[in-house]
Structure formats: C-alpha cells, structure tokens
Amino acid sequence: xxxxxxxxxxxxxxxxxxxxxxxxxxxxxxxxxxxxxxxxxxxxxxxxxxxxxxxxxxxxxxxxxxxxxxxxxxxxxxxxxxxxxxxxxxxxxxxxxxxxxxxxxxxxxxxxxxxxxxxxxxxxxxxxxxxxxxxxxxxxxxxxxxxxxxxxxxxxxxxxxxxxxxxxxxxxxxxxxxxxxxxxxxxxxxxxxxxxxxxxxxxxxxxxxxxxxxxxxxxxxxxxxxxxxxxxxxxxxxxxxxxxxxxxxxxxxxxxxxxxxxxxxxxxxxxxxxxxxxxxxxxxxx
Amino acid sequence: xxxxxxxxxxxxxxxxxxxxxxxxxxxxxxxxxxxxxxxxxxxxxxxxxxxxxxxxxxxxxxxxxxxxxxxxxxxxxxxxxxxxxxxxxxxxxxxxxxxxxxxxxxxxxxxxxxxxxxxxxxxxxxxxxxxxxxxxxxxxxxxxxxxxxxxxxxxxxxxxxxxxxxxxxxxxxxxxxxxxxxxxxxxxxxxxxxxxxxxxxxxxxxxxxxxxxxxxxxxxxxxxxxxxxxxxxxxxxxxxxxxxxxxxxxxxxxxxxxxxxxxxxxxxxxxxxxxxxxxxxxxxxxxxxxxxxxxxxxxxxxxxxxxxxxxxxxxxxxxxxxxxxxxxxxxxxxxxxx
Numbered sequence: 001x002x003x004x005x006x007x008x009x010x011x012x013x014x015x016x017x018x019x020x021x022x023x024x025x026x027x028x029x030x031x032x033x034x035x036x037x038x039x040x041x042x043x044x045x046x047x048x049x050x051x052x053x054x055x056x057x058x059x060x061x062x063x064x065x066x067x068x069x070x071x072x073x074x075x076x077x078x079x080x081x082x083x084x085x086x087x088x089x090x091x092x093x094x095x096x097x098x099x100x101x102x103x104x105x106x107x108x109x110x111x112x113x114x115x116x117x118x119x120x121x122x123x124x125x126x127x128x129x130x131x132x133x134x135x136x137x138x139x140x141x142x143x144x145x146x147x148x149x150x151x152x153x154x155x156x157x158x159x160x161x162x163x164x165x166x167x168x169x170x171x172x173x174x175x176x177x178x179x180x181x182x183x184x185x186x187x188x189x190x191x192x193x194x195x196x197x198x199x200x201x202x203x204x205x206x207x208x209x210x211x212x213x214x215x216x217x218x219x220x221x222x223x224x225x226x227x228x229x230x231x232x233x234x235x236x237x238x239x240x241x242x243x244x245x246x247x248x249x250x251x252x253x254x255x256x257x258x259x260x261x262x263x264x265x266x267x268x269x270x271x272x273x274x275x276x277x278x279x280x281x282x283x284x285x286x
Numbered sequence: 287x288x289x290x291x292x293x294x295x296x297x298x299x300x301x302x303x304x305x306x307x308x309x310x311x312x313x314x315x316x317x318x319x320x321x322x323x324x325x326x327x328x329x330x331x332x333x334x335x336x337x338x339x340x341x342x343x344x345x346x347x348x349x350x351x352x353x354x355x356x357x358x359x360x361x362x363x364x365x366x367x368x369x370x371x372x373x374x375x376x377x378x379x380x381x382x383x384x385x386x387x388x389x390x391x392x393x394x395x396x397x398x399x400x401x402x403x404x405x406x407x408x409x410x411x412x413x414x415x416x417x418x419x420x421x422x423x424x425x426x427x428x429x430x431x432x433x434x435x436x437x438x439x440x441x442x443x444x445x446x447x448x449x450x451x452x453x454x455x456x457x458x459x460x461x462x463x464x465x466x467x468x469x470x471x472x473x474x475x476x477x478x479x480x481x482x483x484x485x486x487x488x489x490x491x492x493x494x495x496x497x498x499x500x501x502x503x504x505x506x507x508x509x510x511x512x513x514x515x516x517x518x519x520x521x522x523x524x525x526x527x528x529x530x531x532x533x534x535x536x537x538x539x540x541x542x543x544x545x546x547x548x549x550x551x552x553x554x555x556x557x558x559x560x561x562x563x564x565x566x567x568x569x570x571x572x573x574x575x576x577x578x579x580x581x582x583x584x585x586x587x588x589x590x591x592x593x594x595x596x597x598x599x600x601x602x603x604x605x606x607x608x609x610x611x612x613x614x615x616x617x618x619x620x621x622x623x624x
Contacts, residue, residue, distance in 0.1 A: 056521055074524045086518040090540045103526045
C-alpha cells in the first residue's frame with residue numbers, strides 16, 4: 001500500500017442548488033520519500049486539494065489515507081507551507097518556529113527546543129534575522145520562515161501550497177534551489193502545488209496536472225527522470241527537460257481549452273450587424 | 287544612525303511624533319523639509335491656541351453675569367495659581383498639626399495619661415480632588431475591563447453568545463450615567479453595609495457608574511477583534527493541533543490585542559467624561575464635586591474656578607488618552623514596519 005492514498009475524493013462548496021463541485025473523483029497514490037508536483041491553472045482547486053490532505057476540510061465523498069490511517073483532521077505529522085506564509089506577525093522568526101517546535105517536542109527541555117528551532121532557521125539561511133518580526137522581512141524571507149516552521153515539526157508529509165507564487169522571479173529561483181537542496185537532505189515526502197511547470201520539473205519526481213475546475217480531476221502522471229542534483233542552468237539544455245515540459249504544457253493547454261469558461265454555456269446568436277463606415281477625414285500629420 | 291532610528295521610533299510610540307522633525311533637524315537631515323514639518327506640527331497649533339486665548343480675553347470682559355463678568359485667561363490663571371498655593375499651605379498646616387500632635391503624644395506618654403490618635407480634618411485641596419477623581423476613574427475602568435474583556439472574548443469566539451448578549455449591549459450602551467447613578471447609589475447603600483468600610487459609598491457608586499458606562503467600547507471591540515482573527519492563523523493553530531487554551535492565548539489574544547486596546551482607550555475616555563457627572567451627583571470628593579461646590583458657592587471666583595477645572599479635566603483626559611495610545615502602540619505588532 002502506498003504512503004499517501006486518495007481514492008475518489010470529491011469536494012464542493014455551497015448549498016444544494018447553487019453548489020459548485022471543485023474537485024471530482026481525485027485519486028492519487030504517493031510513495032514514501034517521493035516528491036510529487038501538482039500543476040494547474042489558478043482557480044482549479046489546488047488549494048482545496050491541499051486543505052483536504054492537510055485535514056483542514058473534509059471531503060464530500062471518497063477517502064484519504066496516510067500510512068494506512070484515514071485522515072480525519074489536521075495534525076503536525078503533515079507540515080503545511082501556506083501560500084500566504086501565515087506567519088504570526090507578533091512573533092519573531094524564532095517565535096514562529098518555536099510555536100511549532102514546542103507543540104511537537106513538548107517533552108524536550110527549552111534549550112533542546114531552541115536548538116531544534118535554530119537548526120531549521122539556519123537551514124533556510126535566516127540565522128541573522130532570527131529575532132526580527134515578519135513585517136521586517138521581505139516576501140522571500142517570510143516564505144523561508146514558513147518553510148522552516150513546516151519542516152521543524154519533522155512531518156512525515158510536507159505540503160507546499162504554491163509556496164513561491166507571490167515572489168519575484170529571482171527570489172523564486174533561489175528558493176527553488178534551496179527547496180531542492182533541503183529535500184535532498186531531508187528526504188521528506190512532499191506534495192508541491194504550483195502553477196509553474198518549470199518549477200515542478202526542477203523539483204519533483206513526478207508531475208500530475210490538475211485539469212481546471214469546476215469539477216477538477218487529476219491527469220496522468222508524468223515522471224521526471226532527470227538526475228539530481230538538478231542544475232537549473234544545465235537543465236535548460238537537456239532534451240528530456242524540453243520533452244517533459246512540452247508534454248505537460250500541451251496537456252494543460254488542451255485541458256484548459258476544453259474547460260474555458262463559456263465553452264459549456266449555451267451559444268447566443270449575435271445579430272448580424274456590420275459597423276457603419278464613417279468616412280472621417282484623416283487628420284494630417286502635424 | 288541606529289540610535290536616531292531608535293529615538294524616532296521611541297517618540298512615535300510615546301506619542302510625541304511632533305518632536306521628530308527636531309531630531310531629524312539636529313542630525314542635519316534636509317533642513318528645508320524638516321522646518322516645514324516643524325511649522326506644520328508645532329507653530330500652527332501654537333497659533334490656534336494663541337488666537338483662542340486672544341478671542342477669549344476680548345469676549346470675556348463684555349459679558350456680565352449675576353456673579354460678575356466672565357473671567358478672561360489671566361483671571362483663570364490667577365485662580366489656578368491660588369489653588370496651587372492653597373494646596374501647599376494646607377499641606378503645611380497638616381504637617382504642623384501632626385508635629386504638634388507628636389509633641390502632645392510624647393508629653394502625655396511621659397505623664398502616663400492615655401493617648402488617643404487624632405487625624406487632621408482639613409478640607410481636601412484641589413490636588414486631593416484630582417487624585418480622588420483619578421482613583422475613581424481607574425477603579426471603574428478596572429471593573430469595566432475585568433468584565434468587558436473576558437465577555438468580549440466569549441462573544442467573539444461564539445456567535446451564539448454574541449447573539450444572546452447583543453440585545454443587552456444595544457439597550458444598555460446608550461444609557462446616560464445620570465440614569466445609572468441613582469440606581470447604583472441605592473443598591474450600594476443597600477448592599478454595601480460594613481461598620482468599617484474600606485471605601486466611601488460615594489466612591490463605590492461613582493466607580494460602578496463609570497464602569498457601567500465605559501465597558502461597552504471594550505466589549506464591542508474585543509468581540510470584534512476576536513471574531514476577526516485571520517483564518518490562516520487559525521489554520522496554523524489547527525495544523526499544530528493547539529488546545530483551546532493555547533489557541534486563545536497564543537493565537538487569538540495576541541491577534542486581537544490591538545483592537546482590545548482600542549476599546550480600552552475609548553473606554554477610559556468615556557469613563558473620564560462620565561466620572562465628572564457621577565461625582566457631582568454622588569458627592570464623591572473629586573473634580574465633579576469641586577465643580578458642583580463652586581457652582582453652589584456663587585462667589586465672584588466661581589466662574590474662574592470652574593474654568594480651571596474644565597482645563598484640568600481636559601488636560602488629564604488628553605494625558606490619559608496619550609498613555610493608552612502609547613500602550614496600544616507597544617502591543618501592536620505592526621509597529622515593526624517602521
């Protein structure tokens with residue numbers, strides 16, 4: 001049996017009648033230590049999927065299992081790095097990480113807890129900013145704190161919900177490299193949600209496209225067989241990179257075209273009108 | 287450089303933001319802009335105050351009342367000085383009294399006669415009255431906060447409790463202190479019966495009235511603050527599986543502290559305003575009673591003395607507000623943006 005297993009998961013919002021189905025019949029299985037990227041358009045239900053795995057929302061139908069146990073609610077065995085960082089603004093970098101560490105390592109002494117927190121802060125390269133508040137940090141630094149907090153509970157599964165979505169391209173690239181490096185060291189099972197195909201290829205072992213909602217379903221798996229560590233400069237010229245990038249993009253474009261808003265609405269015939277030709281004298285160039 | 291940033295941030299927190307241009311000017315930062323800022327922050331207000339004083343003194347002399355003409359700024363200032371002098375002379379008399387008593391006590395002990403301790407029975411000075419008023423308003427404010435903050439948290443946490451309490455809030459919020467006070471006085475007389483009371487009844491009645499009128503802003507703001515905690519922060523609590531108490535003390539309270547303090551600040555302002563009316567009726571020996579007594583006096587100094595009280599009340603209210611603003615800034619987490 002796989003480490004993480006989703007079977008026929010459906011989720012919708014709203015009352016009966018005006019109900020929108022967000023996810024329909026989602027099934028996936030993930031081995032321990034695997035890095036899976038789920039790629040999709042914005043608004044296709046990616047965050048809903050992460051919330052379901054995190055246990056923050058319950059599915060309408062279907063089952064989710066982690067290591068054989070059904071997921072009934074949230075828990076620190078699944079670290080979540082939220083899209084908007086979700087740092088507590090009244091705590092310092094260290095305070096934010098300590099909040100998680102103290103909960104999970106409640107039996108350890110204060111000194112040991114601080115040591116653990118500092119280790120993860122160091123891992124994301126924020127030791128110098130340890131006593132700063134989130135408002136004093138740049139977006140990239142805040143996301144690093146969020147990653148440190150997510151990792152510090154030593155979760156069995158790490159859920160990254162578009163962690164780099166709000167960052168500029170350069171910061172994004174640096175953090176991608178950082179996440180790849182940390183993953184090689186920690187070997188966590190990771191589910192990454194992203195809208196960036198390149199990012200998915202750079203980081204993941206396997207990519208699954210999410211066909212756009214409403215009623216989003218998962219597409220086929222695209223394994224990424226590139227060797228690690230992956231160098232972003234070299235990878236660009238790798239034919240395997242180009243091939244998989246093409247495949248995934250093509251798949252998403254096709255799925256997107258089929259689902260484009262309006263495609264399923266009744267076609268309203270427009271009156272056959274021609275615009276009048278108003279012969280206005282062209283102004284002479286001055 | 288770092289020291290300067292720290293000084294500027296300190297001034298902002300303390301609420302002396304108007305001095306920031308001076309600091310910047312002293313460190314040679316773009317004199318033109320700073321002088322313009324200074325003009326706006328200091329000279330314009332000074333001009334307004336000057337204009338007010340001039341207008342007041344011009345108008346004052348022309349209005350005749352049954353107890354003489356309306357005093358101008360100068361007469362009020364003289365009266366204020368008199369009240370201060372009066373305070374010191376009263377203190378001196380008190381000291382002399384106790385010195386005399388000490389002498390008498392030693393004498394009677396030497397002669398073997400029994401000695402009975404006597405207290406100085408002078409009338410309260412203006413400063414004593416200010417102190418009483420401050421004590422009363424703080425007592426009322428503490429009572430109000432102890433009720434309003436926990437209740438507000440409950441309301442914010444549970445829409446059910448909110449719905450249950452809301453009608454009471456809406457009905458009692460607009461009630462004037464003058465309506466509460468008689469009820470409170472009667473109840474205090476009936477319930478607070480002790481042969482050796484810690485506090486005067488008038489003090490308790492005034493404090494409770496202040497509490498009744500000032501708890502609403504804190505209650506409403508606390509429940510708003512608690513109810514509007516960021517969903518993402520609550521999700522963090524859920525992912526970490528924080529217990530209900532941890533959730534309240536580590537996520538909900540810190541997150542709603544700025545709004546709670548906004549409520550407390552408004553409450554203290556309302557309390558100070560209400561206090562004067564309460565003291566007038568309850569005869570609690572504070573500023574309110576001072577104003578009432580002076581009014582009853584009807585001497586030629588009455589108007590000037592009441593005006594001194596008006597300025598005192600205004601300045602103290604201003605100072606209280608500044609202190610609360612300062613505390614509010616200290617607990618606000620967004621101050622780190624500076």
